[in-house]
Amino acid sequence: MKTKTAIVIFSLFCQFCFSQIETRKTLKGQVRNDLVPVENVIVFNVNSQSGTVVNQYGFFTILAKVNDTLVFSSLAFKSKKIVLSDKEFINPPFVVKLDVFTNELAEVLVLAKKELNPIGGNTQKYVDKQYFDDEKSSPKNRTLPPIGGIENGMDFVRIYKGILKTLRKNNPQKVDFYQETSFSELVLKRIDYSFFSNTLKLKDDEIKLFLVFCENDPKSRTLMQPKDEFQLIDFLVTKNKVYKSITALEK
Structure with missing residues (x-):
């Protein structure tokens, strides 16, 4: 008798446990940009590691449950991550709006340009003045050492190190x-x-x-x-x- 009672209790316990486990069901949805359906979007369920691709009308079906996270990836639209709730399953289709990528220009600081005063008086002396590099009609780059026999060569290693040093100086807390x-x-x-x-x-x-x-x-x-x-x-x-x-x- 005790064995039968134990079996019944165990069966009821198992039934209760299985009833607590929510199984995934088919979720139907559509991806749009405003009122226009979009295509070539990947819908990925992070929790179940499964996904699908929307069709030419933006519709998709995927197995999911409440609290699953869906990620929408596209080339032309910004990615979106959504954690599912009960309302997404009550009134299908589940509509997801994606925003178009916009090319935003970084903020540029324009400094006031300093006006140069023209040379006044007798300027012929400046025209007649001979400079060291006039024989080649080209100024020499004396800041950087010549590379491979090229007088005006550029030391890209030094330039890179200088830029990196400046970045680290301006961002002392940043490493990467x-x-x-x-x-x-x-x-x-x-x-x-x-x-x-x-x-x-x-x-x-x-x-x-x-x-x-x-x-x-x-x-x-x-x-x-x-x-x-x-x-x-x-x-x-x-x-x-x-x-x-x-x-x-x-x-």
């Missing part, structure tokens, strides 16, 4: 100046094109969208130092598998 550039820009400059085409098997029109997709992963910001190149490549390979699985659903 790579954070000023976006992840996508940095990867395109650092990683060779053949890696994307031959290793990742990405088409030309897929590379930038793939990098935007990677950029929405917070881990991408931790791999921007030159010393992290191997980890960066491993990260790109891993994200490419997820990207391929998502975009394969579109085909």
Whole structure:
């Protein structure tokens, strides 16, 4: 009798536990810019590590549940991250508005230009004056040492060190100046094109969208130092598998 009672109690307990676990269900939605539907947007569920691509009318379906985080990635529109609540499942379709990228110019400080007074009086003496470099009709660069026999060569190493020194002087609390550039820009400059085409098997029109997709992963910001190149490549390979699985659903 005690065994049967224990079995019944255990069954009720299991049923109660399973009832507390909310299963994911299909969420239908549409991505828009104002009232116009958009396409070529990747919808990724961070919690379930699954995703989909919106169709030509901006519609998508994805398995999700309350408190799941959806990330929307696109080339032409700003990325958006949304934590789902009950209301997204009550009245479908779930509408997501994306804002268009705008090219914003950095603030420029224009200093007042100092007016130069013209030379007055007898100016012929300045015309007749002979300067040291007149025989070549070109002033010599005496600030930097000649490089490779070129008198007016530029020491780019010294210039770079001078710029970096100035940045550190103006920003004493800042160590990492790579954070000023976006992840996508940095990867395109650092990683060779053949890696994307031959290793990742990405088409030309897929590379930038793939990098935007990677950029929405917070881990991408931790791999921007030159010393992290191997980890960066491993990260790109891993994200490419997820990207391929998502975009394969579109085909």
